[in-house]
Amino acid sequence: MDMHIEFCGYSFHTEGFYSSFKTGMGGYLFRLQTEGTCEVVVRGEHILIEKGDLLLVKPEDEYEILIAEGQNSGDYHLLFSGTWMDDWWNQSPKPTTVRVDLDDEFLSLWRFIISEFRRPDMEKNDALTNHLLRALCLSLERTITERSPGFKRPYVVTRMMRYIEEHAIEQTFTIDHVATCANLSVSRSVHLFKDYVGKTMIAYAQQVRLSAAIDQMTYTNQTLETIAYNCGFGAYSYFHRVFKKHYGVAPGEYRRKDS
Structure with missing residues (x-):
């Protein structure tokens, strides 16, 4: 299989939360803020993440996330790796965050990936999962291009x-x-x-x-x-x-x- 998902899903926090990965997460992290806000640290840079912000973290990046006590925060998250992903990441500069439209097309694709990941192993379709991950990345690539200052x-x-x-x-x-x-x-x-x-x-x-x-x-x-x-x-x-x-x-x- 070309790409492998470590974890993916949706989280909604109503209480304080903190997690730290000083030596990186070992895979590519996509994290889409859908509700509320949170604060992250990537390579020593403190970033406020707001609704509609998609965070992109590469495997070796130092990463921390902080959700303050009493703060609501909802997000889709995906950690995965693979040779296709390595090539895609390296073919053009990737921003740490990009603002995306929280429309049905983009969110449906993300939900489809989550549903495939949660299937029993005997029912998973690796080829389909690979195509869905590639579609997510290529859709994101278009968004990055269309939002660039020189577009x-x-x-x-x-x-x-x-x-x-x-x-x-x-x-x-x-x-x-x-x-x-x-x-x-x-x-x-x-x-x-x-x-x-x-x-x-x-x-x-x-x-x-x-x-x-x-x-x-x-x-x-x-x-x-x-x-x-x-x-x-x-x-x-x-x-x-x-x-x-x-x-x-x-x-x-x-x-x-x-x-």
Whole structure:
């Protein structure tokens, strides 16, 4: 097996807690703060960890954690090792902490790893666990890149893009929701998005909807009216107009040619 998990899980502390690893932990530690705060010391540096902070510690790093008496602190934690992980860690500089969005996509991946780790040995799937760990690392790599100061757009714009990609096909999707996810006013979010993405939020949402519609037209036998609704267009007449403007043919003709 390429990678091995020493431990992983979720902890919630309501009482004081302290732990120290003066000679390192022998594996790579990922620790995601989901509730409250705590204080850690990594290589002699004192760091306040707040909700949404992901801590990354390499095997030989001196590490201490302190949760004060009466302080609430919740976290996902994972200690693992392997040659793939060594290569991934060394291929680019890794920050000690990075702020991540506590969204369902990221947390679901972490929970999936925990559930696999807790299975009886005879039912564990090492290949699946390896793929899940790699997916977690690669997802984190993208976050580190997108949050770096030299990235091509502010992270708040990336956050809006990800929200649209996830929610555009929902019937309740609105620009107001996108602005709320970014903690910006509607006018500010609209201008910032257009400046860095080069198209409006509605145009970007339509791109996501059309892509979803193409998939359903290709791989399902659902009616075009149903697909229009499923992909966030509502009425078929609106879907027909948007689709023909983008692809130059009506949805029905496109489907016949592709079949």
